[in-house]
Amino acid sequence: MNVRKINDSLTDIYFHLHYKHEEALTHQNIRCMQMIKKQKEATVKDLSEVLDVTHHTASEHVKRLINKNILQKERSTHDKRIVYVKLTPYGEEVLQRNTELDEGKLEMILERFTAEDQERIIDAFSILRAEIKQVYSN
Template sequence: MNEITDQLNRHWTNIYYHLHYTHQEKITHQAIRIMQHIEKNQHATVGFIAKKLSVSHNTASEHIKRLIQKGYIEKIRKQMDERKVFLSLTQEGKDVLHYNTALDQDKLAAILDRLSESKQKRILEAFATLAEEAKKCSSF
């Protein structure tokens, strides 16, 4: 199994290296991680982020404060209980996250256009399977 995981990692890093968007924003890896946690967890709080990053509440709060100042994140108070404050990505935050974590759609489309429909379907099925199984091993 080690050989398969090595090959899969090698393929994935090659795919990302060649197909990622050209980064426009100056943003830290830590900021991207925070934004990913918020995107994948609609009830993310400062405490949740602190736990996921293994940092203190104050450290997480400072990172989040900077992302709010940049306009990438906003705090949303629950109407039923205003003591609860959740974090949400702004549209600008969603765009920045997309361009820093996703594959360039134009490059990807150019590749897929060269492949047969059956190969496209096999790739999609393989990624869907991997994504579903990945959710099962995650502590999110």
């Protein structure tokens, strides 16, 4: 029952407070971008493992996102054989719009709470985030 309540709350929060999506992207496109953002130095091989797809399929996702100016490739400075996939500045903006809450809307809602209640909300999310990172860290 608690799981259902949390899921209902989070989906309502995202539904009402998300940014307007301007780009036509797949769920796998977004997952690629999130992984690149979180891992910092991601390769096509890393993406294929996270998405559970072949190297070729991951490479095709990367090519499409490069063509949309969302991703770029960059050779490692330490080992020229390694090629990393990076978000472009535009890709950073696209990822924010497709995964984060609209800060203006969120600010407007938070202003309706007391400072104490705002801190309680922040603390609850921080506790949940810390536990998630501990359980699902690679």
